[in-house]
């Protein structure tokens with residue numbers, strides 16, 4: 399009963415947040431054209447083409463193994479770290495082809511990432527958030543204090559941790575750790591944040607908090623999120639791409655995907671007939 403009330407309150411808040419936010423400004427932030435990806439001989443992505451709009455939340459859904467995480471990782475060239483990966487096609491961010499430019503560090507600063515499991519360092523909350531900015535050469539305590547506070551506020555966790563910034567981040571709950579990971583990403587001042595099933599290891603209450611946070615964050619960031627949770631995609635995203643066997647079967651507004659999908663396979667998936 400308590401959970402039902404919480405959920406309906408949460409759904410209402412997320413919906414209100416979404417409504418309050420101005421309609422997308424219609425600017426394409428990420429443009430993908432004819433993208434193919436091979437792990438050695440094995441093809442994992444087939445001729446993907448889609449445009450991701452600035453300051454929108456785009457959800458990637460589909461059954462296990464259909465290529466969602468692989469695609470997500472192409473957006474900040476994380477697949478470059480895997481031996482034998484071969485990519486053809488184009489991805490441009492702000493009209494710059496990210497596979498032609500060699501500055502991968504700059505790219506990963508602009509395109510931050512939050513993983514399925516919180517992966518904090520065994521150090522204090524403060525040092526976790528300050529880690530990236532320090533790596534960029536910021537030494538002034540005053541400046542770092544400001545970045546840490548702003549990032550923790552941006553990740554909606556400042557009030558919970560402001561009195562224990564110097565204690566170990568690993569002492570926090572899973573949900574809090576995930577929000578620190580989001581703060582750590584924000585501290586790098588990215589424009590795009592990729593999230594790979596960010597709530598799959600979290601309990602329902604922490605999940606709600608992260609979802610509210612995502613809805614709030616899209617005023618500042620372009621967010622691409624992989625999720626297995628269809629309700630989550632419906633709640634937090636503006637656009638949804640349905641992946642199947644390495645292809646994008648359908649990409650449209652989330653409302654349309656969940657109410658009037660064009661492709662029978664999308665309908666079968668979202669109604670739980672397979673997956």
Ligand SMILES: Nc1ncnc2c1ncn2[C@@H]1O[C@H](COP(=O)(O)OP(=O)(O)OP(=O)(O)O)[C@@H](O)[C@H]1O
Pocket residue numbers: 437442460461462463464465466467468469480
């Ligand atoms: N490092 C890798 N080397 C070889 N094959 C890989 C590698 N990573 C993923 N694959 C394969 O690529 C395909 C797509 O995997 P991917 O993890 O992108 O799917 P997914 O939709 O994110 O799955 P899930 O929902 O289970 O996380 C799968 O067949 C997978 O086995």
